[in-house]
Amino acid sequence: MFRRFRWNEAEVMKQVMSGKEKALVALFEQNYLSARNYMLPDGASDDAIREVLEDAVIEYWQAVQTQKLRQPSDRFIMEALERLWKKRRPQQNGSSSTGAEEDLKAHEAKLQELSKFMKMHSDACRELLSLYYFEQWDEKSIAEKTGFRAEEIKERVFQCKRKLAQTVKRNISLRNLI
Secondary structure, eight states: OOOOOOHHHHHHHHHHHHTHHHHHHHHHHHHHHHHOOOHGGGGGOHHHHHHHHHHHHHHHHHHHTTTOOOSHHHHHHHHHHHHHHHHHSOOTTSSSHHHHHHHHHHHHHHHHHHHHHHHSHHHHHHHHHHIIIIIOHHHHHHHHHOOOOOHHHHHHHHHHHHHHHHHHHHHHGGGGOO
């Protein structure tokens, strides 16, 4: 399938630095069987093997261009391939992670981050927001628990929510929560 030839490391780097596409193609060809042997047991398709190997070769090219390469090309490419494949491969228990599961994990992480910000506010605000939004209590039940009048619960929740939103807006990583 692929013609086999090997360049020494110095020649590979020289060819890659000078922008020779044939050097990248040769690296792809030289590492294809190793990549295939590594990824096939995890159920990788031929297309997946090619895509991940291409990404690994691109990382190698970037490392050479930025002069951050500290190891032989085949070792660098295989380490990049392993890291990239671990991100993409199906889970070992037979079920692949769905987009919904990943969304749920991301949402849970955001909620944990949001709870950190809630702790920055008064106990009364934290309690109101938790009861109203997370535990979904009605105004009457919240009023009985907190001692506020039922008529003022919505206004107090709104004020606490506004304070929390201002805190979140000041933190760039949480802006997409509001």
